[in-house]
Amino acid sequence: MSTTLTPVLTANWDQPNSFTIDVYGEYAAAKKALGMDPDAVIQSVKDSGLRGRGGAGFPTGMKWGFIPQGDGKPHYLVVNADESEPGTCKDIPLMLANPHALVEGIIITSYAIRANHAFIYVRGEVLHVVRRLHAAVREAYEKGYLGTDIFGSGFDLELVVHSGAGAYICGEETALLDSLEGFRGQPRLKPPFPAVAGLYASPTVVNNVESIASVPSIIGNGADWFAGMGTEKSKGFGIFSLSGHVTRPGQYEAPLGITLRELLDMAGGVRAGHEIKFWTPGGSSTPIFTNEHLDVPLDFEGVGAKGSMLGTRALQIFDETTCVVRTVLRWTEFYAHESCGKCTPCREGTYWLKQVLKRLEKGQGTEEDLATITDIADNILGRSFCALGDGATSPIHSSVKYFRDEYLKHFEIGGCPFDPKKSTLWGEQ
Incomplete structure (x- = not known):
């Protein structure tokens, strides 16, 4: 496994106006996908090994495959952009710097699951991100990438950006659906699962921002390209958020399986004169690790084997001065x-x-x-x-x-x- 950074979603973050469609490009992956059979798109995502980037790590293509077909009901795609786990900061900068990767991913995913309506449920507090998403969606409509008969394929898609009201619980997928329907955000009893009875009691896929934004690169470059990164069971790349007592905090996009020691080397180490005491591998809701775990592979299996969870890859670093x-x-x-x-x-x-x-x-x-x-x-x-x-x-x-x-x-x-x-x-x- 290569331990070098793999800038894909973050490749253009340093470019002026990276958030505009002119810099992003012409949605070539979406055009390619809409020329394929929807089931072939799902199979490509399955073959890539992409797993949910929101914390649970469930195989994305398998989740799409759960949507019943020919049921006579409308299908929906809901993007969970309610990033609220303490220490987590990857989806918000992604939407701020590269929103069109998400919009293009939504088009491909909606086509694959036969959905004609999609929603982005974003935290209302991040007003700058909300505005940027609205601008990106507007640009996509103006180019004809959203709306009716996209790329002359006969596929129609309406995309709505919905602002949440700031409840952490709405990051849970069924509470998010209740909130999106206008009710108080509280988790639903499962089953039924959203794939069967989700938004408006219809089949629904709920995916994390990074999961959907990763789809265009998979379709554009091929499933084997994506599967060639990462580890045997945790394939591909991911955005690792380093925060806290680290010299250069920020987002580091790297293959799954990289270690914190390697990431710290690239981030300049723990702040000068101090040493690491404990850290979180996936945000505050994952069991903490200590300096004895610096060489644990940061993939779903490696972290799980040591008693924690990879979660959202929110690496909060605490030195010896912290209680x-x-x-x-x-x-x-x-x-x-x-x-x-x-x-x-x-x-x-x-x-x-x-x-x-x-x-x-x-x-x-x-x-x-x-x-x-x-x-x-x-x-x-x-x-x-x-x-x-x-x-x-x-x-x-x-x-x-x-x-x-x-x-x-x-x-x-x-x-x-x-x-x-x-x-x-x-x-x-």
Whole structure:
């Protein structure tokens, strides 16, 4: 596997006006796809090995293949652009710098699943991105790439950009669909799955921005080209977001299977004079890793084998000056605030995790509280309607596993050992 960067989606980010259709090009991949049989397009994506880039890693072509054909119902494509996982920042810069890759991918995907209506559900807070998407869609309509009889193929497609209202839960696909229909965003009980009864109770494909934006390059260059990158089971490239205590934070597009050590080498390492303490491989809802995991292959299987998840490839880097307990508390406060309240394990569990962690962080807890938070997390895991509850337990379990001594240190000194007012770090009281 090559460990060099593979700029595909990010290739034109540094060009002036990269977001315009004149710089992007004439949608050659969409024109090629619309000359193929829709099932052949689906097969090409299957052969490429593309897996969902939104976190779950489900095979994209297989997901498209679940859509029933000849059912007499309208089909829909919904692009999940509600990027809201703490630490994740790949879809928003992608839509800002290269929105036409997404629009072209939507055309190809809609044709493959026989959908004549598509939606981009984007976070309403990122107004600059919303405006850029509207401009890109308008340009595509003006060129005749959207609307009726696209490329003379007889295929019609209407594309709508929809702004969400800022709820983290709407990143969950069924809550997103409820929100798109005008209801309060709350996860649905599955089955039925969206492929059977999704938007307006019709067959629907919900895919992440990066997943759809990767499709034009697969059609344009061939499935073998894409499958030639990455690892045996995690093929292709992806955008890795490095943030936190790193010299050059940013987006690094590389083959799946690259390691954090290699990415850090390209990013100038951890900030000068410091060393890595812990990090997240896929955002705050994935179990944390430590400096012992720098050489873990960043693919779905490699990360999973070490007890975490690749997720959104949001690599948050924390050095030795960071308090693990405080960090986990901040994440937990976020999850407690963003719980939709539909199911009891998540609604009550995240609240009580926050209360106990506050006590622990102040040094007012006991060792028994560690058993309490892990017990609460155990009662949330696998018992909530959606993955928000499961994600909230990941920092709890992994931080206690790797940094139990740091939790205990809070009790010993009656506060946070990283608090300047305590004038102490480990053993310096």
